Amino acid sequence: MMKIMVSVKRVVDYAVKIRVKPDKSGVETSNVKMSMNPFCEIALEEALRIKESGLASEVVAVSMGPAQCVDTLRTGLAMGADRAIHVESTANLYPLTVAKLLKAIVEVEKPGLLILGKQAIDDDCNQTGQMVAGLLNWPQGTFASKVVLDNEKLTATVDREVDGGIETLCLNLPAVITTDLRLNQPRYATLPNIMKAKSKVIKKFTPEDLKVEIKSDFDVVRVNEPPKRKAGVVLSSVDELIDKLRNEARVI
Template identity: 65%
Template sequence: MKVLVPVKRVVDYNVKVRVKPDGSGVDIANVKMSMNPFDEIALEEAMRLKEAGKVTEVVAVSCGVTQCQETLRTAMAIGADRAILVDTESDIGPLAVAKLLKALADKEQPQLIILGKQAIDDDCNQTGQMLAALLGWPQATFASKVVLEEGKVSVTREVDGGLETLSLTLPAIITTDLRLNEPRYVTLPNIMKAKKKPLDTVKPADLGVDVASRVKTLKVVEPPKRSAGVKVPDIATLVAKLRNEAKVI
Protein backbone atom coordinates (compact mmCIF):
# COMPACT_ATOMS: atom_id res chain seq x y z
CA MET A 1 0.00 0.00 0.00
CA LYS A 2 1.23 3.46 -0.91
CA VAL A 3 0.67 6.52 1.30
CA LEU A 4 1.01 10.11 0.10
CA VAL A 5 1.97 12.71 2.72
CA PRO A 6 1.90 16.41 1.71
CA VAL A 7 4.27 18.60 3.77
CA LYS A 8 4.49 22.39 3.83
CA ARG A 9 7.45 24.71 4.46
CA VAL A 10 6.46 27.34 7.02
CA VAL A 11 8.09 29.79 9.40
CA ASP A 12 9.35 27.83 12.41
CA TYR A 13 6.80 27.86 15.24
CA ASN A 14 9.40 29.26 17.67
CA VAL A 15 9.90 32.39 15.53
CA LYS A 16 7.90 35.55 16.23
CA VAL A 17 6.81 36.75 12.80
CA ARG A 18 6.89 40.40 11.78
CA VAL A 19 4.72 42.19 9.27
CA LYS A 20 6.52 44.01 6.43
CA PRO A 21 6.50 47.81 6.76
CA ASP A 22 4.41 48.16 3.59
CA GLY A 23 1.80 45.71 4.89
CA SER A 24 2.18 43.41 1.89
CA GLY A 25 2.86 40.28 3.94
CA VAL A 26 5.03 38.65 6.58
CA ASP A 27 8.80 39.24 6.55
CA ILE A 28 10.56 35.88 6.11
CA ALA A 29 14.01 37.22 5.19
CA ASN A 30 16.67 35.40 7.24
CA VAL A 31 13.95 33.64 9.22
CA LYS A 32 14.20 29.96 10.18
CA MET A 33 11.83 27.78 8.15
CA SER A 34 10.64 24.31 9.13
CA MET A 35 8.13 21.62 8.27
CA ASN A 36 4.59 22.44 9.35
CA PRO A 37 4.10 20.71 12.77
CA PHE A 38 0.79 19.10 11.79
CA ASP A 39 2.46 17.66 8.67
CA GLU A 40 5.18 16.17 10.91
CA ILE A 41 2.42 14.36 12.78
CA ALA A 42 0.95 13.11 9.48
CA LEU A 43 4.35 11.85 8.34
CA GLU A 44 5.00 10.18 11.69
CA GLU A 45 1.70 8.31 11.45
CA ALA A 46 2.55 7.13 7.94
CA MET A 47 5.92 5.87 9.20
CA ARG A 48 4.29 4.00 12.07
CA LEU A 49 1.90 2.32 9.66
CA LYS A 50 4.86 1.30 7.51
CA GLU A 51 6.82 -0.01 10.49
CA ALA A 52 3.74 -2.05 11.44
CA GLY A 53 3.92 -3.70 8.02
CA LYS A 54 0.65 -2.23 6.74
CA VAL A 55 2.21 0.25 4.31
CA THR A 56 4.88 -0.49 1.72
CA GLU A 57 5.80 3.00 0.48
CA VAL A 58 5.56 6.53 1.87
CA VAL A 59 5.85 9.41 -0.62
CA ALA A 60 6.32 12.97 0.65
CA VAL A 61 5.00 15.83 -1.49
CA SER A 62 5.48 19.59 -1.26
CA CYS A 63 4.07 22.40 -3.38
CA GLY A 64 6.00 25.66 -3.37
CA VAL A 65 9.30 27.35 -4.06
CA THR A 66 12.60 25.55 -4.72
CA GLN A 67 13.61 25.85 -1.04
CA CYS A 68 10.88 23.32 -0.23
CA GLN A 69 13.46 20.69 -1.19
CA GLU A 70 14.94 21.18 2.30
CA THR A 71 11.60 20.26 3.85
CA LEU A 72 11.33 17.19 1.63
CA ARG A 73 14.86 16.09 2.60
CA THR A 74 13.77 16.33 6.23
CA ALA A 75 10.73 14.20 5.40
CA MET A 76 12.98 11.56 3.86
CA ALA A 77 15.29 11.74 6.88
CA ILE A 78 12.24 10.95 9.02
CA GLY A 79 11.66 7.92 6.81
CA ALA A 80 9.79 8.77 3.60
CA ASP A 81 10.96 6.55 0.73
CA ARG A 82 10.97 9.30 -1.90
CA ALA A 83 9.75 12.83 -2.48
CA ILE A 84 8.09 14.97 -5.12
CA LEU A 85 8.35 18.76 -5.34
CA VAL A 86 5.80 20.68 -7.37
CA ASP A 87 7.94 23.72 -8.07
CA THR A 88 5.98 26.98 -8.16
CA GLU A 89 7.30 30.53 -8.32
CA SER A 90 5.53 31.56 -5.13
CA ASP A 91 3.35 30.23 -2.34
CA ILE A 92 -0.08 29.13 -3.51
CA GLY A 93 -3.48 28.85 -1.87
CA PRO A 94 -5.27 25.75 -0.53
CA LEU A 95 -7.40 25.20 -3.64
CA ALA A 96 -4.39 25.29 -5.96
CA VAL A 97 -2.53 22.88 -3.66
CA ALA A 98 -5.54 20.55 -3.59
CA LYS A 99 -5.68 20.55 -7.41
CA LEU A 100 -1.96 19.72 -7.62
CA LEU A 101 -2.33 16.93 -5.06
CA LYS A 102 -5.31 15.58 -6.97
CA ALA A 103 -3.20 15.41 -10.15
CA LEU A 104 -0.41 13.65 -8.26
CA ALA A 105 -2.87 11.21 -6.68
CA ASP A 106 -4.20 10.34 -10.13
CA LYS A 107 -0.62 9.65 -11.21
CA GLU A 108 0.72 7.88 -8.11
CA GLN A 109 -2.49 6.00 -7.19
CA PRO A 110 -2.01 5.96 -3.40
CA GLN A 111 -4.51 4.14 -1.20
CA LEU A 112 -4.24 6.71 1.58
CA ILE A 113 -3.38 10.41 1.80
CA ILE A 114 -2.53 11.78 5.25
CA LEU A 115 -2.29 15.56 5.73
CA GLY A 116 -1.85 17.87 8.68
CA LYS A 117 -5.22 19.40 9.57
CA GLN A 118 -3.90 22.92 8.86
CA ALA A 119 -0.74 24.95 8.31
CA ILE A 120 0.41 27.26 11.10
CA ASP A 121 1.09 30.15 8.70
CA ASP A 122 -2.39 30.67 7.22
CA ASP A 123 -4.51 28.37 9.48
CA CYS A 124 -6.84 27.74 6.54
CA ASN A 125 -7.75 24.11 7.38
CA GLN A 126 -9.02 23.62 3.83
CA THR A 127 -6.62 21.56 1.71
CA GLY A 128 -7.60 18.10 2.98
CA GLN A 129 -11.31 18.74 2.61
CA MET A 130 -10.91 20.27 -0.86
CA LEU A 131 -8.74 17.35 -1.97
CA ALA A 132 -11.34 14.83 -0.78
CA ALA A 133 -14.02 16.67 -2.75
CA LEU A 134 -11.90 16.79 -5.92
CA LEU A 135 -11.02 13.10 -5.71
CA GLY A 136 -14.45 11.97 -4.53
CA TRP A 137 -12.81 10.05 -1.65
CA PRO A 138 -14.17 9.65 1.90
CA GLN A 139 -12.46 11.81 4.51
CA ALA A 140 -11.88 11.91 8.27
CA THR A 141 -10.57 15.17 9.73
CA PHE A 142 -8.87 15.95 13.06
CA ALA A 143 -7.78 12.34 13.59
CA SER A 144 -6.59 11.40 17.09
CA LYS A 145 -6.28 7.65 16.33
CA VAL A 146 -5.83 5.72 13.08
CA VAL A 147 -6.26 1.96 12.66
CA LEU A 148 -5.58 0.55 9.19
CA GLU A 149 -7.38 -2.65 8.28
CA GLU A 150 -7.87 -4.70 5.13
CA GLY A 151 -9.48 -2.34 2.65
CA LYS A 152 -10.62 0.07 5.38
CA VAL A 153 -9.30 2.58 7.88
CA SER A 154 -10.86 3.35 11.25
CA VAL A 155 -10.36 6.93 12.44
CA THR A 156 -11.18 8.32 15.87
CA ARG A 157 -11.67 12.08 15.88
CA GLU A 158 -12.46 14.67 18.52
CA VAL A 159 -15.79 16.48 18.25
CA ASP A 160 -17.60 18.90 20.55
CA GLY A 161 -19.49 16.10 22.27
CA GLY A 162 -16.50 13.79 22.82
CA LEU A 163 -15.01 11.21 20.44
CA GLU A 164 -16.36 10.00 17.10
CA THR A 165 -15.10 6.91 15.26
CA LEU A 166 -15.46 6.67 11.49
CA SER A 167 -14.83 3.69 9.22
CA LEU A 168 -13.67 4.68 5.74
CA THR A 169 -13.33 2.53 2.66
CA LEU A 170 -9.94 2.98 0.96
CA PRO A 171 -8.78 5.04 -0.83
CA ALA A 172 -9.34 7.80 1.72
CA ILE A 173 -8.17 11.16 3.06
CA ILE A 174 -7.13 11.74 6.70
CA THR A 175 -6.14 15.01 8.35
CA THR A 176 -4.24 14.80 11.64
CA ASP A 177 -4.70 16.49 15.00
CA LEU A 178 -2.12 17.15 17.73
CA ARG A 179 -3.10 14.17 19.89
CA LEU A 180 -2.50 11.55 17.19
CA ASN A 181 1.18 11.00 17.99
CA GLU A 182 4.50 12.63 18.89
CA PRO A 183 6.89 12.96 15.92
CA ARG A 184 10.33 11.40 16.22
CA TYR A 185 13.62 13.26 16.19
CA VAL A 186 15.68 13.21 13.01
CA THR A 187 19.02 11.47 13.47
CA LEU A 188 22.25 12.39 11.69
CA PRO A 189 22.64 8.97 9.95
CA ASN A 190 19.13 9.30 8.54
CA ILE A 191 19.89 12.84 7.35
CA MET A 192 22.85 11.43 5.42
CA LYS A 193 20.75 8.59 3.99
CA ALA A 194 18.08 11.08 2.86
CA LYS A 195 20.58 12.73 0.51
CA LYS A 196 20.63 9.56 -1.57
CA LYS A 197 16.87 9.11 -1.80
CA PRO A 198 15.12 10.22 -5.03
CA LEU A 199 13.54 13.68 -5.13
CA ASP A 200 11.62 14.43 -8.31
CA THR A 201 10.67 17.95 -9.39
CA VAL A 202 7.70 18.79 -11.59
CA LYS A 203 5.97 21.99 -12.65
CA PRO A 204 2.23 22.66 -12.32
CA ALA A 205 2.05 22.78 -16.12
CA ASP A 206 3.41 19.20 -16.25
CA LEU A 207 0.38 18.15 -14.21
CA GLY A 208 -2.01 20.22 -16.28
CA VAL A 209 -3.00 22.42 -13.34
CA ASP A 210 -3.56 26.18 -13.36
CA VAL A 211 -2.35 27.61 -10.04
CA ALA A 212 -3.13 31.28 -10.74
CA SER A 213 -4.42 32.88 -7.56
CA ARG A 214 -8.07 33.94 -7.36
CA VAL A 215 -7.50 35.69 -4.05
CA LYS A 216 -5.77 39.05 -3.60
CA THR A 217 -4.25 40.11 -0.29
CA LEU A 218 -5.11 43.74 0.30
CA LYS A 219 -3.17 44.31 3.50
CA VAL A 220 -1.51 42.42 6.36
CA VAL A 221 -1.53 43.95 9.83
CA GLU A 222 -0.55 42.80 13.29
CA PRO A 223 -3.40 41.99 15.69
CA PRO A 224 -4.26 44.85 18.07
CA LYS A 225 -2.63 44.75 21.47
CA ARG A 226 -4.87 43.74 24.33
CA SER A 227 -5.83 46.59 26.61
CA ALA A 228 -5.35 46.31 30.35
CA GLY A 229 -8.11 44.79 32.46
CA VAL A 230 -10.20 46.66 34.98
CA LYS A 231 -10.81 45.58 38.56
CA VAL A 232 -14.32 46.12 39.96
CA PRO A 233 -15.34 46.18 43.61
CA ASP A 234 -18.47 44.06 43.30
CA ILE A 235 -20.75 42.12 40.96
CA ALA A 236 -23.20 45.01 40.59
CA THR A 237 -20.45 47.21 39.15
CA LEU A 238 -19.35 44.40 36.83
CA VAL A 239 -22.87 43.94 35.50
CA ALA A 240 -23.26 47.69 35.00
CA LYS A 241 -20.01 47.90 33.01
CA LEU A 242 -20.95 44.92 30.87
CA ARG A 243 -24.35 46.47 30.14
CA ASN A 244 -23.46 50.14 29.74
CA GLU A 245 -19.82 50.16 28.48
CA ALA A 246 -19.20 46.81 26.77
CA LYS A 247 -22.87 46.49 25.79
CA VAL A 248 -22.69 42.70 25.79
CA ILE A 249 -25.73 42.12 28.03
Protein backbone atom coordinates in the same frame (compact mmCIF):
# COMPACT_ATOMS: atom_id res chain seq x y z
CA MET B 1 0.68 -3.61 -0.10
CA MET B 2 -0.59 -0.04 0.21
CA LYS B 3 1.41 3.11 -0.50
CA ILE B 4 0.83 6.20 1.65
CA MET B 5 1.34 9.73 0.36
CA VAL B 6 1.87 12.61 2.79
CA SER B 7 1.68 16.29 1.91
CA VAL B 8 4.11 18.49 3.86
CA LYS B 9 4.38 22.29 3.82
CA ARG B 10 7.28 24.65 4.50
CA VAL B 11 6.17 27.43 6.86
CA VAL B 12 7.64 30.03 9.20
CA ASP B 13 8.82 28.15 12.29
CA TYR B 14 6.24 28.10 15.07
CA ALA B 15 8.68 29.72 17.53
CA VAL B 16 9.38 32.77 15.32
CA LYS B 17 7.73 36.08 16.20
CA ILE B 18 5.73 37.01 13.10
CA ARG B 19 6.32 40.45 11.57
CA VAL B 20 4.07 42.05 8.96
CA LYS B 21 5.81 43.52 5.89
CA PRO B 22 5.92 47.35 5.76
CA ASP B 23 3.69 47.37 2.67
CA LYS B 24 1.09 45.17 4.46
CA SER B 25 1.18 42.62 1.61
CA GLY B 26 1.95 39.68 3.90
CA VAL B 27 4.27 38.49 6.66
CA GLU B 28 8.05 38.72 6.51
CA THR B 29 9.66 35.43 5.40
CA SER B 30 13.14 36.54 4.30
CA ASN B 31 15.93 35.74 6.77
CA VAL B 32 13.38 33.95 8.95
CA LYS B 33 13.71 30.37 10.19
CA MET B 34 11.44 28.03 8.22
CA SER B 35 10.45 24.47 9.09
CA MET B 36 7.89 21.76 8.39
CA ASN B 37 4.35 22.67 9.39
CA PRO B 38 3.71 20.98 12.80
CA PHE B 39 0.47 19.33 11.63
CA CYS B 40 2.34 17.95 8.60
CA GLU B 41 4.90 16.43 10.98
CA ILE B 42 2.03 14.64 12.72
CA ALA B 43 0.69 13.42 9.35
CA LEU B 44 4.10 12.05 8.37
CA GLU B 45 4.61 10.43 11.77
CA GLU B 46 1.27 8.63 11.44
CA ALA B 47 2.18 7.36 7.97
CA LEU B 48 5.53 6.07 9.28
CA ARG B 49 3.83 4.29 12.19
CA ILE B 50 1.38 2.63 9.81
CA LYS B 51 4.28 1.43 7.66
CA GLU B 52 6.21 0.19 10.71
CA SER B 53 3.15 -1.81 11.78
CA GLY B 54 3.31 -3.69 8.46
CA LEU B 55 0.18 -2.16 6.93
CA ALA B 56 1.94 -0.10 4.24
CA SER B 57 4.86 -0.70 1.93
CA GLU B 58 6.02 2.83 1.21
CA VAL B 59 5.68 6.43 2.44
CA VAL B 60 6.04 9.21 -0.13
CA ALA B 61 6.40 12.83 1.02
CA VAL B 62 5.20 15.61 -1.30
CA SER B 63 5.80 19.36 -1.03
CA MET B 64 4.95 22.31 -3.27
CA GLY B 65 6.59 25.69 -3.60
CA PRO B 66 10.02 27.26 -4.19
CA ALA B 67 13.37 25.45 -4.32
CA GLN B 68 13.78 25.76 -0.52
CA CYS B 69 10.98 23.21 -0.06
CA VAL B 70 13.66 20.60 -0.74
CA ASP B 71 14.95 21.27 2.81
CA THR B 72 11.52 20.38 4.21
CA LEU B 73 11.45 17.20 2.13
CA ARG B 74 14.93 16.27 3.38
CA THR B 75 13.55 16.55 6.92
CA GLY B 76 10.74 14.20 5.91
CA LEU B 77 13.22 11.74 4.41
CA ALA B 78 15.33 11.93 7.57
CA MET B 79 12.24 11.13 9.66
CA GLY B 80 11.76 7.97 7.60
CA ALA B 81 9.91 8.70 4.35
CA ASP B 82 11.05 6.43 1.52
CA ARG B 83 10.78 8.90 -1.35
CA ALA B 84 10.02 12.56 -1.93
CA ILE B 85 8.35 14.59 -4.67
CA HIS B 86 8.76 18.34 -5.14
CA VAL B 87 6.37 20.36 -7.28
CA GLU B 88 8.45 23.47 -7.89
CA SER B 89 6.68 26.80 -8.26
CA THR B 90 7.53 30.35 -7.24
CA ALA B 91 3.89 31.45 -7.45
CA ASN B 92 1.66 31.86 -4.41
CA LEU B 93 -0.11 28.52 -4.03
CA TYR B 94 -3.56 28.74 -2.47
CA PRO B 95 -5.56 25.73 -1.17
CA LEU B 96 -7.55 24.93 -4.33
CA THR B 97 -4.42 25.02 -6.51
CA VAL B 98 -2.56 22.80 -4.02
CA ALA B 99 -5.52 20.40 -4.02
CA LYS B 100 -5.43 20.22 -7.83
CA LEU B 101 -1.68 19.56 -7.79
CA LEU B 102 -2.12 16.85 -5.15
CA LYS B 103 -4.87 15.24 -7.24
CA ALA B 104 -2.49 15.14 -10.22
CA ILE B 105 0.29 13.58 -8.10
CA VAL B 106 -2.17 11.01 -6.72
CA GLU B 107 -3.08 10.02 -10.26
CA VAL B 108 0.63 9.43 -10.97
CA GLU B 109 1.53 7.66 -7.70
CA LYS B 110 -1.80 5.89 -7.01
CA PRO B 111 -1.51 5.73 -3.19
CA GLY B 112 -4.06 3.91 -1.06
CA LEU B 113 -4.11 6.69 1.52
CA LEU B 114 -3.40 10.43 1.43
CA ILE B 115 -2.59 12.06 4.78
CA LEU B 116 -2.30 15.80 5.39
CA GLY B 117 -2.08 18.07 8.40
CA LYS B 118 -5.49 19.54 9.19
CA GLN B 119 -4.14 23.03 8.47
CA ALA B 120 -0.95 25.02 8.03
CA ILE B 121 0.07 27.45 10.76
CA ASP B 122 0.84 30.24 8.26
CA ASP B 123 -2.60 30.76 6.72
CA ASP B 124 -4.76 28.48 8.93
CA CYS B 125 -6.99 27.80 5.92
CA ASN B 126 -7.97 24.19 6.82
CA GLN B 127 -9.22 23.63 3.26
CA THR B 128 -6.74 21.58 1.22
CA GLY B 129 -7.61 18.13 2.61
CA GLN B 130 -11.32 18.62 2.10
CA MET B 131 -10.83 20.05 -1.40
CA VAL B 132 -8.54 17.25 -2.62
CA ALA B 133 -10.98 14.65 -1.26
CA GLY B 134 -13.74 16.33 -3.24
CA LEU B 135 -11.65 16.48 -6.41
CA LEU B 136 -10.68 12.80 -6.07
CA ASN B 137 -14.17 11.78 -4.96
CA TRP B 138 -12.56 9.92 -2.04
CA PRO B 139 -14.03 9.61 1.47
CA GLN B 140 -12.43 11.88 4.06
CA GLY B 141 -11.77 11.85 7.78
CA THR B 142 -10.69 15.26 9.07
CA PHE B 143 -9.28 16.30 12.48
CA ALA B 144 -8.18 12.72 13.14
CA SER B 145 -7.11 11.90 16.71
CA LYS B 146 -6.90 8.12 16.08
CA VAL B 147 -6.49 6.07 12.89
CA VAL B 148 -6.88 2.28 12.60
CA LEU B 149 -6.43 0.54 9.24
CA ASP B 150 -7.87 -2.82 8.18
CA ASN B 151 -6.04 -4.10 5.10
CA GLU B 152 -8.34 -7.08 4.69
CA LYS B 153 -11.51 -5.00 4.54
CA LEU B 154 -9.65 -2.06 2.91
CA THR B 155 -11.06 0.39 5.45
CA ALA B 156 -9.79 3.05 7.82
CA THR B 157 -11.51 3.79 11.13
CA VAL B 158 -10.95 7.40 12.16
CA ASP B 159 -11.76 9.05 15.47
CA ARG B 160 -12.19 12.76 14.77
CA GLU B 161 -12.45 15.61 17.23
CA VAL B 162 -15.67 17.61 16.90
CA ASP B 163 -17.28 20.23 19.13
CA GLY B 164 -19.46 17.66 20.87
CA GLY B 165 -16.71 15.11 21.55
CA ILE B 166 -15.33 12.29 19.39
CA GLU B 167 -16.97 11.15 16.15
CA THR B 168 -15.92 7.78 14.67
CA LEU B 169 -15.99 7.21 10.92
CA CYS B 170 -15.30 4.11 8.86
CA LEU B 171 -13.84 5.03 5.46
CA ASN B 172 -13.39 2.80 2.44
CA LEU B 173 -9.87 3.06 1.02
CA PRO B 174 -8.48 4.92 -0.82
CA ALA B 175 -9.26 7.88 1.42
CA VAL B 176 -8.02 11.27 2.62
CA ILE B 177 -7.21 11.83 6.31
CA THR B 178 -6.21 15.12 7.95
CA THR B 179 -4.45 14.98 11.28
CA ASP B 180 -5.14 16.82 14.53
CA LEU B 181 -2.79 17.69 17.36
CA ARG B 182 -3.50 14.73 19.64
CA LEU B 183 -2.97 11.98 17.05
CA ASN B 184 0.68 11.37 17.93
CA GLN B 185 4.01 12.89 18.95
CA PRO B 186 6.33 13.23 15.93
CA ARG B 187 9.79 11.68 16.19
CA TYR B 188 13.07 13.56 15.88
CA ALA B 189 15.28 12.75 12.92
CA THR B 190 18.50 11.05 14.03
CA LEU B 191 21.88 12.24 12.75
CA PRO B 192 22.54 9.02 10.72
CA ASN B 193 19.15 9.39 9.04
CA ILE B 194 19.80 13.07 8.33
CA MET B 195 23.03 12.09 6.58
CA LYS B 196 21.29 9.34 4.60
CA ALA B 197 18.52 11.73 3.55
CA LYS B 198 21.05 13.97 1.80
CA SER B 199 21.70 11.28 -0.81
CA LYS B 200 18.08 10.32 -1.46
CA VAL B 201 16.62 11.41 -4.78
CA ILE B 202 13.80 13.96 -4.81
CA LYS B 203 11.65 13.71 -7.93
CA LYS B 204 10.81 17.05 -9.52
CA PHE B 205 7.62 18.16 -11.23
CA THR B 206 6.32 21.51 -12.39
CA PRO B 207 2.64 22.50 -12.49
CA GLU B 208 2.96 22.40 -16.29
CA ASP B 209 4.14 18.77 -16.11
CA LEU B 210 0.99 17.98 -14.14
CA LYS B 211 -1.23 20.03 -16.47
CA VAL B 212 -2.41 22.26 -13.62
CA GLU B 213 -2.87 25.97 -14.26
CA ILE B 214 -1.61 28.20 -11.47
CA LYS B 215 -4.10 30.96 -10.81
CA SER B 216 -5.26 32.87 -7.78
CA ASP B 217 -8.80 32.19 -6.56
CA PHE B 218 -8.69 35.23 -4.30
CA ASP B 219 -6.53 38.29 -3.64
CA VAL B 220 -4.97 39.23 -0.33
CA VAL B 221 -5.95 42.89 0.03
CA ARG B 222 -4.10 43.70 3.24
CA VAL B 223 -2.40 41.99 6.17
CA ASN B 224 -2.53 43.76 9.55
CA GLU B 225 -1.19 42.87 12.96
CA PRO B 226 -3.90 42.09 15.52
CA PRO B 227 -4.83 45.07 17.71
CA LYS B 228 -2.90 45.41 20.94
CA ARG B 229 -4.84 44.23 23.98
CA LYS B 230 -5.80 46.88 26.49
CA ALA B 231 -4.31 46.64 29.93
CA GLY B 232 -6.46 44.90 32.52
CA VAL B 233 -8.02 46.68 35.47
CA VAL B 234 -8.29 45.58 39.09
CA LEU B 235 -11.84 45.79 40.42
CA SER B 236 -12.67 46.34 44.06
CA SER B 237 -15.87 44.29 44.28
CA VAL B 238 -18.10 41.72 42.60
CA ASP B 239 -20.76 44.41 42.10
CA GLU B 240 -18.29 46.52 40.09
CA LEU B 241 -17.40 43.46 37.97
CA ILE B 242 -21.06 42.74 37.26
CA ASP B 243 -21.64 46.39 36.36
CA LYS B 244 -18.76 46.38 33.82
CA LEU B 245 -19.85 43.04 32.32
CA ARG B 246 -23.39 44.38 31.93
CA ASN B 247 -22.78 47.96 30.81
CA GLU B 248 -19.32 47.95 29.14
CA ALA B 249 -18.75 44.43 27.82
CA ARG B 250 -22.50 43.83 27.42
CA VAL B 251 -22.11 40.07 27.91
CA ILE B 252 -24.77 39.70 30.60
